[in-house]
Amino acid sequence: MPKSRRAQRVALTKTAKKTRDHKTNYIEMVREAIDANDRLYLFSYENMRSNHFKDVRLHFRGSSSDKNSMSDENDSSSGTDGRIFLGKNKLLQIALGRGPEDEYSDNLHKLSKILSGLLGFCVPIRVPLM
Structure with a gap:
């Protein structure tokens, strides 16, 4: 029998599905990041x-050990206040609010309508007042 007609092995993974609690925690994490910071930037990526x-990502996570990273040498912040959210657009839309009646903060439902495809949003480090 030709090689291409042989039975293929199918990997049966042991990964568990994401539960409702996991999704709820993710939504809460997004909302806490929005509360903790002043700005929200929507970006596309490929x-x-x-x-x-x-x-x-490492810059916003605050765990960059590379000397040539994006962090400024005179910058005293470690980057732990910033987050980048990618992935499940439906969860991000729910966290922001899909309409004016269920939006989390003012005008976030407008971002929720745009959020589809290869888009994410960044909640940057809070800029100190001078």
């Missing part, structure tokens, strides 16, 4: 496995 995107 090729998110690139090293540049990794540097940006």
Whole structure:
């Protein structure tokens, strides 16, 4: 029998589905990040496995050990207040609010309507007042 006609092995993974509690915790995490920071930026991306995107994620996570990272040497903040949210657009839409009646904060439902495809949003570090 030809090689292509042989029975293929199917990997049966042991991964568990995301529960409702996990999704609720994710929504709460998004809302806490919105409350803790003043700004919210919507961005599009492609090729998110690139090293540049990794540097940006590490900068916002605050665990960058690279000397050539995006952090400023005179900057005293570690970057732990910023977050980048990607992935499940439906969960992000629910966290922001899908309409004016269920939006989490003022005018967030407008961002929720735009959020589809390869879009994410960034909640940056709070800028100190001078």
